[in-house]
Amino acid sequence: xxxxxxxxxxxxxxxxxxxxxxxxxxxxxxxxxxxxxxxxxxxxxxxxxxxxxxxxxxxxxxxxxxxxxxxxxxxxxxxxxxxxxxxxxxxxxxxxxxxxxxxxxxxxxxxx
Amino acid sequence: xxxxxxxxxxxxxxxxxxxxxxxxxxxxxxxxxxxxxxxxxxxxxxxxxxxxxxxxxxxxxxxxxxxxxxxxxxxxxxxxxxxxxxxxxxxxxxxxxxxxxxxxxxxxxxxx
Numbered sequence: 001x002x003x004x005x006x007x008x009x010x011x012x013x014x015x016x017x018x019x020x021x022x023x024x025x026x027x028x029x030x031x032x033x034x035x036x037x038x039x040x041x042x043x044x045x046x047x048x049x050x051x052x053x054x055x056x057x058x059x060x061x062x063x064x065x066x067x068x069x070x071x072x073x074x075x076x077x078x079x080x081x082x083x084x085x086x087x088x089x090x091x092x093x094x095x096x097x098x099x100x101x102x103x104x105x106x107x108x109x110x111x112x
Numbered sequence: 113x114x115x116x117x118x119x120x121x122x123x124x125x126x127x128x129x130x131x132x133x134x135x136x137x138x139x140x141x142x143x144x145x146x147x148x149x150x151x152x153x154x155x156x157x158x159x160x161x162x163x164x165x166x167x168x169x170x171x172x173x174x175x176x177x178x179x180x181x182x183x184x185x186x187x188x189x190x191x192x193x194x195x196x197x198x199x200x201x202x203x204x205x206x207x208x209x210x211x212x213x214x215x216x217x218x219x220x221x222x223x224x
Binding site: 004033035040041042043044045048056058059090092097098099100101102103104105106 | 143144146148153154155156157158159160161163199201203209210211212213214215216217
C-alpha cells in the first residue's frame with residue numbers, strides 16, 4: 001500500500017529536549033516536505049527536499065532542521081524545542097513539486 | 113504579499129444542494145494549484161492539480177476550475193460523506209526556488 005508514515009503520532013516533551021520526528025514514504029517520490037498546521041494559520045511549509053541531499057527552507061524554518069540522506073526518509077529535527085513549536089506536523093511526498101502530495105497521518109507535538 | 117484566500121470559511125448545505133468553494137490567489141507565475149480534502153484528525157488527501165487558466169478536472173461530485181486569479185471547487189448534489197475541510201494550495205516560483213502556500217480552508221458540512 002502506497003503510504004507516508006510518521007512517528008511518533010503523539011509526543012509530549014519539555015523545552016530544550018532534542019527530538020526527531022521520522023517520515024518515510026514507499027512510493028519512490030523525489031519531493032518531500034514538512035508542514036505545521038495551527039488553528040487560524042493553516043498549513044505552513046517548514047522545509048522541503050527536491051531529492052536526496054537537496055533541501056531548502058519553506059515559510060517557517062526557524063528552530064527546525066532536516067536531512068535527506070535516503071530517498072525514502074525525511075526526518076524533522078527540533079534541536080531545542082520551545083512551546084511555540086507546539087503544533088500538528090505533517091510530512092508529505094510527491095513525484096515532483098508540481099504534483100499533488102501524499103500526506104502522512106500527522107504528529108501532534110506538545111512542548112511544555 | 114503572496115496570498116491564498118479561501119471563501120467561505122464555513123458552509124452548511126442540505127444533502128443534494130449544489131454549491132461552490134472559492135480559492136483566490138495573488139502570486140505571480142503560478143506553476144500549479146492543488147485542491148485537498150481534510151477530515152478531522154487526518155492528513156490532507158489530494159484531489160486535483162490545475163496548471164493553467166481554463167483547465168478543469170472532475171472526480172465524482174467534485175469539479176475544479178481555474179482562472180488567472182482564482183479557482184472554484186464545485187460540488188454537485190453533495191452527500192453527507194462530502195463533509196470535510198477543503199484546502200487549496202498554490203505552487204509558484206520564489207527567489208531561486210519555489211514555494212507552496214495553503215489557504216486556511218473551507219469547512220463544508222452536508223446535512224442529511
